[in-house]
Amino acid sequence: xxxxxxxxxxxxxxxxxxxxxxxxxxxxxxxxxxxxxxxxxxxxxxxxxxxxxxxxxxxxxxxxxxxxxxxxxxxxxxxxxxxxxxxxxxxxxxxxxxxxxxxxxxxxxxxxxxxxxxxxxxxxxxxxxxxxxxxxxxxxxxxxxxxxxxxxxxxxxxxxxxxxxxxxxxxxxxxxxxxxxxxxxxxxxxxxxxxxxxxxxxxxxxxxxxxxxxxxxxxxxxxxxxxxxxxxxxxxxxxxxxxxxxxxxxxxxxxxxxxxxxxxxxxxxxxxxxxxxxxxxxxxxxxxxxxxxxxxxxxxxxxxxxxxxxxxxxxxxxxxxxxxxxxxxxxxx
Amino acid sequence: xxxxxxxxxxxxxxxxxxxxxxxxxxxxxxxxxxxxxxxxxxxxxxxxxxxxxxxxxxxxxxxxxxxxxxxxxxxxxxxxxxxxxxxxxxxxxxxxxxxxxxxxxxxxxxxxxxxxxxxxxxxxxxxxxxxxxxxxxxxxxxxxxxxxxxxxxxxxxxxxxxxxxxxxxxxxxxxxxxxxxxxxxxxxxxxxxxxxxxxxxxxxxxxxxxxxxxxxxxxxxxxxxxxxxxxxxxxxxxxxxxxxxxxxxxxxxxxxxxxxxxxxxxxxxxxxxxxxxxxxxxxxxxxxxxxxxxxxxxxxxxxxxxxxxxxxxxxxxxxxxxxxxxxxxxxxx
Numbered sequence: 037x038x039x040x041x042x043x044x045x046x047x048x049x050x051x052x053x054x055x056x057x058x059x060x061x062x063x064x065x066x067x068x069x070x071x072x073x074x075x076x077x078x079x080x081x082x083x084x085x086x087x088x089x090x091x092x093x094x095x096x097x098x099x100x101x102x103x104x105x106x107x108x109x110x111x112x113x114x115x116x117x118x119x120x121x122x123x124x125x126x127x128x129x130x131x132x133x134x135x136x137x138x139x140x141x142x143x144x145x146x147x148x149x150x151x152x153x154x155x156x157x158x159x160x161x162x163x164x165x166x167x168x169x170x171x172x173x174x175x176x177x178x179x180x181x182x183x184x185x186x187x188x189x190x191x192x193x194x195x196x197x198x199x200x201x202x203x204x205x206x207x208x209x210x211x212x213x214x215x216x217x218x219x220x221x222x223x224x225x226x227x228x229x230x231x232x233x234x235x236x237x238x239x240x241x242x243x244x245x246x247x248x249x250x251x252x253x254x255x256x257x258x259x260x261x262x263x264x265x266x267x268x269x270x271x272x273x274x275x276x277x278x279x280x281x282x283x284x285x286x287x288x289x290x291x292x293x294x295x296x297x298x299x300x301x302x303x304x305x306x307x308x309x310x311x312x313x314x315x316x317x318x319x320x321x322x323x324x325x326x327x328x329x330x331x332x333x334x335x336x337x338x339x340x341x342x343x344x345x346x347x348x349x350x351x352x353x354x355x356x357x358x359x360x361x362x363x364x365x366x367x368x369x
Numbered sequence: 370x371x372x373x374x375x376x377x378x379x380x381x382x383x384x385x386x387x388x389x390x391x392x393x394x395x396x397x398x399x400x401x402x403x404x405x406x407x408x409x410x411x412x413x414x415x416x417x418x419x420x421x422x423x424x425x426x427x428x429x430x431x432x433x434x435x436x437x438x439x440x441x442x443x444x445x446x447x448x449x450x451x452x453x454x455x456x457x458x459x460x461x462x463x464x465x466x467x468x469x470x471x472x473x474x475x476x477x478x479x480x481x482x483x484x485x486x487x488x489x490x491x492x493x494x495x496x497x498x499x500x501x502x503x504x505x506x507x508x509x510x511x512x513x514x515x516x517x518x519x520x521x522x523x524x525x526x527x528x529x530x531x532x533x534x535x536x537x538x539x540x541x542x543x544x545x546x547x548x549x550x551x552x553x554x555x556x557x558x559x560x561x562x563x564x565x566x567x568x569x570x571x572x573x574x575x576x577x578x579x580x581x582x583x584x585x586x587x588x589x590x591x592x593x594x595x596x597x598x599x600x601x602x603x604x605x606x607x608x609x610x611x612x613x614x615x616x617x618x619x620x621x622x623x624x625x626x627x628x629x630x631x632x633x634x635x636x637x638x639x640x641x642x643x644x645x646x647x648x649x650x651x652x653x654x655x656x657x658x659x660x661x662x663x664x665x666x667x668x669x670x671x672x673x674x675x676x677x678x679x680x681x682x683x684x685x686x687x688x689x690x691x692x693x694x695x696x697x698x699x700x701x702x
Contacts, residue, residue, distance in 0.1 A: 053551065
């Protein structure tokens, strides 16, 4: 990877115990980089931060309207949810409205992150199903698009019309030919881009207008759906949900595995993309919160923000033992 | 931190998705660095990798023999166990033999990593207790030493005779004045050192002879106890346990939080200490396994070794999606 910058520090007592390096860009609606850290040309996998891009063909093709999808369903199509009842009930109903069910999803099963649901499963000696997978909303969106396009059952295949449509939209909005892909945790292709490409895509989402072209109108609907339903995009206690609530409609936020994070700021017409090179979520959450504070859409004193930007490290007996904090380089934002 | 080297890579498809940098040293019995990566002067917190050092006064003072401690108890005093019955039963009996119990431990409670025990607790709506804390064996050792020294109940206080004895042993065997300390997850002070200091300590443990002085005899007893009881030092499925078994008595191994790892190789009279700067366990496990393969005490083809050194990254549906692997720099070991 190119030259990265130290973005996040983990202190225990007076000792800098661990640290996280990464890359970040802030882009305007035209795709220009207006600020950044590290190397914008770094090739990355956006993982679940690409979900809004993967949902563009669902809206642009007319599939979403033909199926009468609500803003809740659009939010779920962009979600990495935690398998709580508010998520799985809606995905189950969505599939059933199409005459489909759990077995039509091609993502694997995943133990839900939602504590209550997980505890229920453990107590019942039950295994999680595919609907619990954090990507099941995205997959329900893929199935909706596949039906609209007349595609086959293997909608995660790279050559399937769904994935070809996703790839085309991804390359158009990032402004790049994708240099490759990886198989995501949910079995779908995840297209690579440069960090600048993902920043450009977020800038385009931020600058999109309700009266714009098909692409812009789709981008507006997706970002609005996410901000309307922060609880469906992730879930209680999760960063995307809590920080979107704290920003009160000023930002749409999406994390991705291995410490990717993106943000869309429609009022400023700015997009943010960042990657912590070691894949640590504690660091990507601190970094995105810090950048959003510097851009004026989050308040550093809000407990929901402080818990991500500057959390206390505690012993198991509850004593304060240290803290996670943004580096000086990140704070100059 | 000083200049670190890329030690571990995380690949997904053809994309280098994440990477881990760190520092490592290999020291001989005299404390000379015979090989290394990154900066040996890096100040680190060894966390639970310091447990053998913290147990030295227990043995050297005569407290262990006065209490009739077995090799199992010495292994537990160096353990980060996962709260399985084999661990908690022995710690409970050890405390009870002293007329003490759970409430005399000053570590906080911890949900056990052992899956069966954790599932039992969840099913019973029960909370974990202090005996489940991964450090409860170390704390039982502290209590044994405290009684021998006539110390008070607050044995984790920096000025308590137990911690003063630990600090003296720590500084002697690392050959350094400790530059500070942090409060560990278990509430005890964790003394800082340079990476070279921890390597020096491991070299001393490796070169210690059964016929040597008090320090050497204590070091031999502790490393032998660990290698005799790999299941008590960590537990089933854990790296320390599985890699010690795979090494068949040729290495004593101990991980620490935030991606610290140490190894003692008595036959070669070599010690290893390493720190992954971002704190990722997947990387410290890959790095220690790789170094031990290069030193000839582990076989790269052993499934228990491959699972740490070169694990497959899978989708939730079980497809191969990528791999974790040592960097070229680490492989030149």
